[in-house]
Amino acid sequence: xxxxxxxxxxxxxxxxxxxxxxxxSFIIVDANRAYYKQLNVEAELIGRPVSEVFRxxxxxxxxxxxxxxxxxxxxxxxxxxxxHKREAVxxxxxxxxxxxxxxxxxxxESGSIEFIFHILLDRTIELQxxxxxxxxxxxxxxxxxxxxxxxxENSDGLFSLDMEGKFVTVNRGIAEMAQMDREALLGYxxxxxxxxxxxxxxxxxxxxxxxxxxxxFEADFIDASNELKxxxxxxxxxxxxxxxxxxxxxxxxxxxxxxxxxxxxKQREQLEKSEKKFKALVQKGNDxxxxxxxxxxxxxxxxxxTAVLGICPEEFIGKNAFDFIHPDDLTRxxxxxxxxxxxxQVTVRAYRFKDHTGSWRWLETTATNMSDxxxxxxxxxxxxxxxQSHVLMERIKEHSHILEEISWEHSHVVRTPLARMKAVVGYxxxxxxxxxxxxxxxxxxxxxxxxxxxxxxxxxxxxxxxx
Amino acid sequence: xxxxxxxxxxxxxxxxxxFLKIHQHLATKCFGGEVTGFLNAREAITFLNEPGNQRRPFxxxxxxxxxxxxxWEFLEYxxxxxxxxxxxxxxxxxxxxxxxxxxxxxxxxxxxxxIKPMKEKSLQKLxxxxxxQFNGRSRSA
Numbered sequence: 001x002x003x004x005x006x007x008x009x010x011x012x013x014x015x016x017x018x019x020x021x022x023x024x025s026f027i028i029v030d031a032n033r034a035y036y037k038q039l040n041v042e043a044e045l046i047g048r049p050v051s052e053v054f055r056x057x058x059x060x061x062x063x064x065x066x067x068x069x070x071x072x073x074x075x076x077x078x079x080x081x082x083x084h085k086r087e088a089v090x091x092x093x094x095x096x097x098x099x100x101x102x103x104x105x106x107x108x109e110s111g112s113i114e115f116i117f118h119i120l121l122d123r124t125i126e127l128q129x130x131x132x133x134x135x136x137x138x139x140x141x142x143x144x145x146x147x148x149x150x151x152x153e154n155s156d157g158l159f160s161l162d163m164e165g166k167f168v169t170v171n172r173g174i175a176e177m178a179q180m181d182r183e184a185l186l187g188y189x190x191x192x193x194x195x196x197x198x199x200x201x202x203x204x205x206x207x208x209x210x211x212x213x214x215x216x217f218e219a220d221f222i223d224a225s226n227e228l229k230x231x232x233x234x235x236x237x238x239x240x241x242x243x244x245x246x247x248x249x250x251x252x253x254x255x256x257x258x259x260x261x262x263x264x265x266k267q268r269e270q271l272e273k274s275e276k277k278f279k280a281l282v283q284k285g286n287d288x289x290x291x292x293x294x295x296x297x298x299x300x301x302x303x304x305x306t307a308v309l310g311i312c313p314e315e316f317i318g319k320n321a322f323d324f325i326h327p328d329d330l331t332r333x334x335x336x337x338x339x340x341x342x343x344x345q346v347t348v349r350a351y352r353f354k355d356h357t358g359s360w361r362w363l364e365t366t367a368t369n370m371s372d373x374x375x376x377x378x379x380x381x382x383x384x385x386x387x388q389s390h391v392l393m394e395r396i397k398e399h400s401h402i403l404e405e406i407s408w409e410h411s412h413v414v415r416t417p418l419a420r421m422k423a424v425v426g427y428x429x430x431x432x433x434x435x436x437x438x439x440x441x442x443x444x445x446x447x448x449x450x451x452x453x454x455x456x457x458x459x460x461x462x463x464x465x466x467x
Numbered sequence: 468x469x470x471x472x473x474x475x476x477x478x479x480x481x482x483x484x485x486f487l488k489i490h491q492h493l494a495t496k497c498f499g500g501e502v503t504g505f506l507n508a509r510e511a512i513t514f515l516n517e518p519g520n521q522r523r524p525f526x527x528x529x530x531x532x533x534x535x536x537x538x539w540e541f542l543e544y545x546x547x548x549x550x551x552x553x554x555x556x557x558x559x560x561x562x563x564x565x566x567x568x569x570x571x572x573x574x575x576x577x578x579x580x581x582i583k584p585m586k587e588k589s590l591q592k593l594x595x596x597x598x599x600q601f602n603g604r605s606r607s608a
Contacts (some may be wrong), residue, residue, distance in 0.1 A: 407564065412532040415561035416483065419583035423489045426584060443485050 015039060015120040020051050021113055026050040026068060038120065039091050040166040058089050068101050071116060082367035099123045157251035160238055165189050165206055168246060176279045177253055178230065179223040195220035195228065218254065230258045250301035288385070291378040294371060296321040296337060299378050308385050310356030326360055340369050340379065350390050362390040402465050406458055413454040417447030474500030475597060476523060480511045480541065481530040490528050490585060497590040498526065500597060503567050508536040509579060512544060524553035529566065531560040557593055559585050
């Protein structure tokens, strides 16, 4: 029978020692194969003091020694609960966590401790999981605290409503939005806070949530201080035992956001308007608008260049403006361009500019130096095609010149013989004897001939001009 | 017979012989003094530059539209070369142009702008005006 126990002891999968008390210490009287294997011990253990073996194999032997002390003192088995990780021992080699179980075997007659059955239980996995579990529990507790804080202190309104739409729970955020104390808000219905014009819609959303739908909407509310607020609200059904018992809600104050959105929208509209205006003026207008660098190279040209000159804007980019100007006008235009850097703005009167066919168009240009303006960064040139009016003006000048000539001729050439005739008649009437009848007739003939010739010349000139 | 004090020496410059003759006749009647006629302006300049004539006061009846040297060129000559003399000019022209009248006003020594045919009455008025000027000056001198 004893052999039978010995066999079982040796075959036990748990690392076991049988210890015998010896003058305050314990001597190993038996050690099974599992003990040798699990602690990786090769030397003979039997007959050796256990404290010595422990010291050789464990980092900290205090746990083991204290356990023996307790057994000797109480006479009861010293079994640590599994959760006591700190009561576990770790051998010097390996990552194993053993839990110790010391079971006293009493002498039947004296009742004194005859042996101690020392078992090492490999609890590595359990203890590790236990430790992980504890960590998780701790994390969970922290999260609980955090979420409790998150809910109560959140600036967004977090709340729940009962089936009648009365507040059941409210956080600080919703109390601030309502401009009421949290306590006062509890049991108070949400409906009085709705802006009259949105009341019906909000109610529909609330009813939808009570029917089990998730509802999200924006609406206007009026707080206890009578201030209008726009809130973004989400309502989800609150289910208790598979039945809807109310709604959970999140409300976000988007009043400022809406106001900013409105302003941004307004600004965007204004910008669009001015952009359209700009496009109408610059791109679609009849004026040719360009931006030049300080050397008069084109940086930008408006679309109108195609209509005015038959040259598309892209063809101008990188080219020099002076290359398009008539050689006879170049010095004048260059000189004006030079003045631009002192005066800031110059106007260049009629000058010729080459179009896509190589013909000359008459332009008049105002150039403004906006090189210091980062939005422009160049010289803005605004040119008008004055070809038609210039040609017309030239013709008017020609006509005017001819009229002046005719007027002069009329005044001097035609009036002279007339005046002469009048003078002679006057002189003759004074009975001046030095003028004979022949003289008189001669003067008249001569004068009339002059008038005739003058008229012929005048008609010829006019006809020539008509041609 | 004219009073000697009213005698102002006159030059008549006109390329038209008939006008020259008639204007000389009228000038003699109205100014009573020495009247010399010239068919072109250069001859008149030569006369004015003769030693005895250089500082003398003259009234010149000047036509504008003349060949070789026209009346405007003659006026320019006077402005530049005879500004320190007492030469007065009355333009006598067939031109009715306001521009010519305005242009003539730029010369301070032009005292009248008479449109041909020149009437005795016009010249008489001028004569009276000039005598008043000259006599007033000689009295104050």
